[in-house]
Amino acid sequence: MFKNLLEDLLNYIKTRTFVLGVICAVMIGILVHRLFDLQIINGEDYLNTFTYRIQKDTEIESPRGTIYDVNGVPLAYNKLSYSITLEDSTLLTDNQTKNTMIAKLVNFVESTGNTLIYDIPLQMDEEGNMSFSAGEGTVLRFKKDVYSSETLTDEQKNATAEDVYQYMRGKKFFNLDESYTDEEALKILSVRFDLWMKRYEKYLSVTVANDVNDQLVAAVEENADVLPGVSVKQDYTRVYADSKYFSNITGYIGSISEDELAEYKEQGNDSYSLNDQIGKAGAESYFESKLKGTKGSQKLYVNSLGSVLEVAEKTDPVPGEDVYLSIDAELQKTAYDKIEERIAGILLTYMSDKTTKTDSDVMIPIKEFYYALIDNNVISLDHLSASDADxxxxxxxxxxxxxxxxxxxxxxxxxxxxxxxxxxxxxxxxxxxxxxxxxxxxxxxxxxxxxxxxxxxxxxxxxxxxxxxxxxxxxxxxxxxxxxxxxxxxxxxxxxxxxxxxxxxxxxxxxxxxxxxxxYMLQNDYISGADICLLLYSQNVLEKDDDYEKLLSGDMSAYNFMYTKIYNLEITPDMLALPPCSGSYVVTDVDTGKVKALVSYPGYDANQINNVKYYSSLINNESSPLYNRATQQTLAPGSTFKPISAIAGLEEGVIDEDTWITDNVTYTKVEPHANCWDSSGHGTINVEQAIEYSCNYFFYEVGYRLGSNNNTTELSDSKGLTLLAKYASMFGLDSVSGLELPETTPKISDESIVRSAIGQTTHNYTAAELTRYVTAIANTGNLYQLSILDKITDSEGNVLEENQPKLTSKIELKQSTWDIVHRGMYKVCNESSYRSKMGNLEVTLAGKSGTAQVSETLPNHGLFIGYAPYEKPEVAATLIIPNGHGSSNVLDLYADLMCYYFNVPYNNSSDEEGESTTARTANIPAQDIRTD
Incomplete structure (x- = not known):
């Protein structure tokens, strides 16, 4: 029996079942032993050293390319800095814990002197009233995001800023309790909303503060245990050097919007995310694809607090390409400063101590200057009743x-x-x-x-x-x-x-x-000018100085105070927004069409553009700093258009160099009658002299002949306007100039051939478009597409693209026509009544002035186009001061700027001491030398 059992046992041992059973028993034994080791023997040690690991794939931002001037001076560049970022953390499970943590973070940011990034278009005034701080389209997009619907109800569509704020603060959304003030709540809501917008991209962080100081970095790192999801990130801050001079050229960067992101994706570009900064205006926007570079990536392992444990994989980013503009930074800055000085000088010249004015009076009563500080928001009315008001x-x-x-x-x-x-x-x-x-x-x-x-x-x-x-x-x-x-x-x-x-x-x-x-308080003497001026010190617009004490004590009158502060440019024309308050100046290389200076006054500080309060001040500034005057403001050209009319008349054969016309002052061939600007007339003159004297009567007759049938008394405006448009189009005045910046489309006049021939009626052109036209005159027929680009290089300085001149067309005219126009423009500067301001210089100028009437209540625009040197032109330029009281106020400034370019002295012979009359002490005449 035992033998049988032993045989059965041996047979069983040889079976697969036994073998599998033994293997299972061994494995169970090993598992039990391991569990005993983990939990009993070494359990406490493992618990103390355990680290929760999360795999996280992140992008590495590429350094944005630098924007340089033509000489390699950086205009927009990157500064290595630190930013504070936030991403969703599993440790924050409800609204209350999120709100509490973000409130702590906001406090750390602001208590260390840094600025919180505030992105939502809601703002609160000092009286606690809510309003939207963006345009209608942006607000509508914001509402759709808040209410999570592309199709808003009427109630949601018409929701006020207060309604949206209360909804976001309420239980249905972020549920901020009553312990937070409205001001605190808005800041928390901004951060919460930014984070909420990235809810579908779990590990995509939001930036809470940029370019932060060491105190904040230390505070965040020391308090990491109470700030889950918060990180200190090494980043690049975009810096704009001397920004007010170049802001309308460089533009600025800002956070990409959902609409912009969607647009890029529609174009097949998936390289952007909602956390990116992109070019929003100017060169930053136009050259975005060149400047942005290529992002890198890395695979990280982080713990539950977001701290990096290990970098598993990494691909380095590729820096953006560098853009070299054709702009000369020193020329740009000098021109800007001189234009500002001249505008200030004009304001001082027309400042009157009278309290009222008549409609025909060109002087500006001093009370208008005081009130301008209120009207243009230089003085904040909200702060007058604030708790910290002085x-x-x-x-x-x-x-x-x-x-x-x-x-x-x-x-x-x-x-x-x-x-x-x-x-x-x-x-x-x-x-x-x-x-x-x-x-x-x-x-x-x-x-x-x-x-x-x-x-x-x-x-x-x-x-x-x-x-x-x-x-x-x-x-x-x-x-x-x-x-x-x-x-x-x-x-x-x-x-x-x-x-x-x-x-x-x-x-x-x-x-x-x-x-x-x-x-009316001011007009009725209920308050004084001094009362308003003193508010400049109360609100830190000006720093307290000797003038403050004198004004306070009555030792200095408010009139003298305003005069002094404007003279010293402590109060600038753009702050007052009185006419004039703006200007533009464009200079081109006549052989390439490249732009050497493109000034738009006033400018702004692109470094502060993402500050909501600062941006709001720009929007509400009546002088419109965000508006590029050089490329977007269209004006009637006035007499600067007369060379075109002369060319049309000469080429169409209605006049020639031997045509003599007598200026009878009043042109009676049209109704209503048209008058020459000179009530004495210019006598009997030819076309060269007509350009020199800017004789309206002569060009009325040219316009009439262009529109008449075989020089009969029958006038066809449409025929004349068609011929005039033909020649204006030859010089590019039917299209934008081609600059890599936003431009307003020009308009060639479509009314009254007689008045159109002197540059009035519905003609409208920008400074850039007029410069393109005068560039083609200067180089005798090469119409270039204007450009601000010189070249593009990689981050190592290797040239990737040289911007070559772009010739749009070759203007074919009789040589005699070119000669007549050139000689006429020479005479304007060297033989006319302007010769005291523009002649006898070490560089010979040629050009044409223009005075364009705006209305009976506003001063005339002042314009000048020209080129130099006359003998062999190198540059052409246009200078415009809107509402600048006519062309006489831009002549010497234009000459001074040209002399600066050619590095020769400008000694205005009308100034006995030899000082440039672009200075604020300029003795600008109260009346124009002539109105043309």
């Missing part, structure tokens, strides 16, 4: 509130007086009240007939405000639901009284009322 601000605000109260009381009595019988102040208040009721859809005048008699009487000023309100009630066009009344069933008298009460309470809060009231 005594000067508080006093000013108390005076305003008293005036507002008096005005409201008086206005109640004025409401029964016909509008035309009121003074300008109360007339403007009641018109503002009328507009307020319309804007708020309380008064629905759109429901009235276009020819409604009562409304026409109101617009004519023949009835009172009360009459209008009573009529509106009878016509049932008053929306009483907007008045927040206790009942919807009111009689006519109750509605009338409710409307008047509403106007009395709401008008002082209506946008623009405060400024309007302060204007």
């Amino acid at each position: 005594n000067q601000e508080k006093t000013f605000w108390n005076n305003y509130k008293n005036y507002e109260s008096d005005t409201s009381s008086s206005m109640e009595d004025k409401m029964g007086t016909a509008l035309k019988d009121l003074n300008d102040e109360y007339k403007s208040y009641l018109m503002m009240a009328y507009n307020m009721l319309k804007d708020r859809e309380i008064l629905n005048t759109g429901n009235l007939d276009d020819n409604d008699e009562t409304l026409s009487e109101w617009n004519a000023g023949n009835i009172s405000f009360n009459d209008l309100i009573e009529y509106a009630i009878t016509k049932d066009i008053v929306n009483i639901s907007s008045l927040n009344l206790s009942s919807d069933y009111l009689n006519t008298e109750e509605i009338y009284n409710a409307l008047l009460s509403y106007v009395k309470e709401e008008l002082p809060l209506y946008e623009g009322f405060e400024k309007k009231a302060i204007y």
Whole structure:
């Protein structure tokens, strides 16, 4: 029996089942032993040394290429810096923990003197009112993101800034409790929203602060345990050197928007993500594909706090290419400064100590200068009532509130007086009240007939405000639901009284009322110019100095204070935004079309462009710093167009060099009659002299002959305008200049051939487009496409692309035509009444002035086009000062700038001391030398 059992056992051992059983037993034993070792023997040690590892694939930003001037001076470059980034952390599981952590982070950022990146288009004024801080399109996109819907309901579409803010703060979204102030909440919401927008890209971080200091870096690293997901990142900050001079050329970079990202993806470019910075304007935008470089990548292992444990794989980024512009930085800066000085000089020349002006008076009353500081937001009205306002601000605000109260009381009595019988102040208040009721859809005048008699009487000023309100009630066009009344069933008298009460309470809060009231406070001597000027020191626009003490004590008048500060450019023309407040200057190489200087005054600081408060100040500045005057502002060319008219007349054979025309001052062949600018006439002159003297009468006749049939008395405007457009188009005035910057399309006149021939009517061109035209005159017929690009290199300096001249066309004219136009433009500078300002220089100038009338209430524009040296032209240029009181105020400045370029002295013979009259001490005549 034992033998049988042994045999059975041996047979069983030989089976596969036994072998598998033994193997399983051994493996179970090993597993049990390992578990015992892990949990019992070494459990405490392993628990202390365990690290949670997460694989994370990240991108490495490529250094953006540098933008240089033609001489290798960096205009836009990268500075190595640190930024603070944030990404979602698994340790933050709900709104409360996220909000608490972000509040701590915001506090660290601001307490160390750094600036939080604030991206949402919501802003709050000092009185706690919410508003949108972006354009309509951006706000609509923002609402779609907030409400997570591409199709908004009417309620969402019409949501106010306050509505959106409360929704974001509420339980349905980020759920910020009441312990946070509105100011704190907005900052937390901005960070939360940026992070929320990247919710589908789990490890994509948001940047909370750029270019931070060492104190913040230390604070973040020391508090890493309470700041999960927060990292210190080595980064590049874009720096713009001497930015105000070049901002309208370089542009700036900013965070890519969802729309821009979608556009890139539609174009097949997937290299961008929502965390990227891209060129938003200027060269930064145009050369984006060259400057951006190629991102690198790396595979990391991080712990639960986001700290890097290991770099597994890494691909280095490829730096962006460098862009060399054709701009000469020193020429650009010098021209900008001289233009600013000249505009300041013009303002000082036309500053008057009178308090009022007539429509025909070209002088600017001093009170307009004081008020400009308020009107152009140099002085913040919001801060006057702020908790940290100083005594000067508080006093000013108390005076305003008293005036507002008096005005409201008086206005109640004025409401029964016909509008035309009121003074300008109360007339403007009641018109503002009328507009307020319309804007708020309380008064629905759109429901009235276009020819409604009562409304026409109101617009004519023949009835009172009360009459209008009573009529509106009878016509049932008053929306009483907007008045927040206790009942919807009111009689006519109750509605009338409710409307008047509403106007009395709401008008002082209506946008623009405060400024309007302060204007009349100043006009009525309720406040003084000194009261306003002292606010410049209260709000740190100016640093306190001796002038402050003198102004405060009365030892310096407000008039002299303003004169001194404008003279020293402590108060600049763009701050005042009075006419003139802007200028442009474009210089080209006549043999290539490359631009050597492209000045747009005023400029801005591109280094601060992403600061919401600063950007808002640019948007609200009436001098429009973001507007590139050189490439986007179109103006009537005035007499700078006359060389084109001369060419058209000569080429079409309606005149020749032996044609003599007598200037009879008043041109009677058209109705209404047209007049020459010189009431004495220019006598009998030929075409060269007509260019020299800028004789309107001569060019009226040229225009008439272009439009007449065989020189008969029958005038065809369309025929003449077609011929004129033919030659204007030859010189590129029918298209943009070709610059790598946004340009406004020009317009060749389509009205009145006679007046079009002197550069008036509907002609409109930019400074760049006029420069392209005069460049073609200077080089006798080569029409180039203008360019600001010189070359492109890689990061090692190897040239990848040389920008070659782009010849658009060759203008074929008779040599005699070219000679006549050149000689005429020579005479303008060297033989006309301008020779004292432009002649007898070490470089010979040729050119043409222009004075373009804007309106009867604004000063004329001043323009000058030209080239030098006359004998062998190297450069051509256009200088424009809009509302600069005519061409006489740009002549010597143009000459001075040309002399600077050729490095020769500019000694204006009309200046006895030999000082350049571009200085602010320039004795600019109150009246133009001539109007052409």
